Structure formats: structure tokens, C-alpha cells
Amino acid sequence: MSMSQIEVTVLYFAAASTAVGLTEERVALQPSFHLNALGDHLISLHPNCGLDKVLQSSQWSVDAEMVEDVDQVVLKGGEEIAIICPVSGG
Template structure:
């Protein structure tokens, strides 16, 4: 059985930290909680400050904002966006 892939879209600070705007990520399990994705992405991009960025970011899955990450389970094929807070100036 093949591992499920998702597309992660990085915006603003997350894009700057990873050096990417988009990344195909293979999930470690076929039923993967969105609440665990932060830690997984940080493990793929260690030492760039992504953990702090993700703590204050919101998620969208298939272009829909996620209110409660605990309720979302990724199964593969989703497009997941990291929406960073925008600082005004």
C-alpha cells in the first residue's frame, strides 16, 4: 500500500523559513491527524524556526480554514496551507 501524499503550501514567514512555497509531503500514516503535522514539518525543516512560526499560524485544508486541528484527519491527496499571521506596519 502506498504512503499518502499531501501538498503543503507555505506562505509569508513559513515560506521564508523553509525556502519553499510548495512541498509534496509523504505522510507517515494513512490516517494522520492535522494536529501532528506541525511536528512532522518541523522534523523535515529543523533549525529554521519553523516551530515558532507554526505555533502562531492557522491551517487550511483544500482551501477551507480549519477551526479545530484536532478534528481533521489527513488521508492523502489534500492541499494543506500554512497561513501565517500578517503583521501590519
């Protein structure tokens, strides 16, 4: 990570974890990175694994709070970001 980057922790749950083969990952980003661009960045880090399809139906949480509008969230570094996949039950 260069001095001009920030770092966040991404938590992968359920189908997201299965797709990328990880439960957690530290990701370096440019400063003032918008959450709405994180999905595309993660897909570029993990191409051809199906993460793109998982993210289409998933939600995001930042520091254990669900995000309603990803366009409004600017990451400053140090955040814990979770990909919350839909859950079905019976």
C-alpha cells in the first residue's frame, strides 16, 4: 500500500465468500473512495468467479451499519465493509 492510499477490510459472507474463496480481505483504495465503486473494484480483483452476480442482489454494511444509499458513502480508511447476501430460509 502506498502512502497515498487508504485500506479497508472487506468481509465476505455466504455466496460472496464462496465466490471469492475468502471470508475477509484487506483492500487498498485511493483516498476518498466512494462505496458505489467498491463492487467493480472487488470484481476486478476477483475476475470470473461470479462475484458480479452475487453483488447484484447483495447489500453493503459499513462498520456494522446497513447502507441505504451507496452513492452517499465516502470511505476514509479503516472501515469494515461487509457484503450482505440475501438469505433464504424455510
